[in-house]
Amino acid sequence: xxxxxxxIEINFDNIIKSIQWEDFKNDExxxxxxxxxxxxxxxxxxxxxxxxxxxxxxxxxxxxxTSDEINFLDFQHHLQIEPITVSxxxxxxxNIIPLHNDTFYxxxxxxxxxxxxxxxxxxxxxxxxKWGHFLQIEDEIxxxxxxxxxxxxxxxxxxxxxxxxxxxxxxxxxxxFLL
Numbered sequence: 001x002x003x004x005x006x007x008i009e010i011n012f013d014n015i016i017k018s019i020q021w022e023d024f025k026n027d028e029x030x031x032x033x034x035x036x037x038x039x040x041x042x043x044x045x046x047x048x049x050x051x052x053x054x055x056x057x058x059x060x061x062x063x064x065x066t067s068d069e070i071n072f073l074d075f076q077h078h079l080q081i082e083p084i085t086v087s088x089x090x091x092x093x094x095n096i097i098p099l100h101n102d103t104f105y106x107x108x109x110x111x112x113x114x115x116x117x118x119x120x121x122x123x124x125x126x127x128x129x130k131w132g133h134f135l136q137i138e139d140e141i142x143x144x145x146x147x148x149x150x151x152x153x154x155x156x157x158x159x160x161x162x163x164x165x166x167x168x169x170x171x172x173x174x175x176x177f178l179l
Contacts (some may be wrong), residue, residue, distance in 0.1 A: 004156040008078040027055040061090040084176040096162040120179040124150035132165020
């Protein structure tokens with residue numbers, strides 16, 4: 001298991017404001033997540049996911065970027081990750097991303113010759129912490145973060161993200177190979 005604190009010195013405020021978030025609504029995230037994470041849920045003692053988790057409280061907005069839209073090399077320099085995918089996620093108040101591990105499906109599918117390398121994800125907070133915003137990594141609850149700080153982890157790290165507050169919660173995800 002690999003977990004590391006990190007930070008980045010790039011201002012994303014204008015990009016966040018320019019995104020038409022409704023175009024990137026994903027209310028089917030939970031259905032995919034529920035199937036993909038069955039082993040993890042069984043491991044911690046859940047035979048099934050409670051039916052109270054549904055598309056109404058697990059909706060996220062995720063904008064995936066190409067290297068033409070955003071400079072991937074900036075992320076490589078700051079995070080020491082060779083970026084393969086870069087996205088922003090917005091979680092509106094009252095929504096969560098249930099317990100899961102990142103599986104890196106697309107990276108494994110598209111780079112089978114590199115599976116011996118360490119695949120990781122950086123999760124960077126794009127705004128200072130607000131009341132009701134939570135991240136649980138394994139058995140630790142994270143709050144009171146500062147803008148542009150976050151964590152890098154591998155596929156073995158279980159985590160949950162929640163917005164029980166009154167403001168939208170924004171994060172940057174950079175997934176790729178650890179340098």
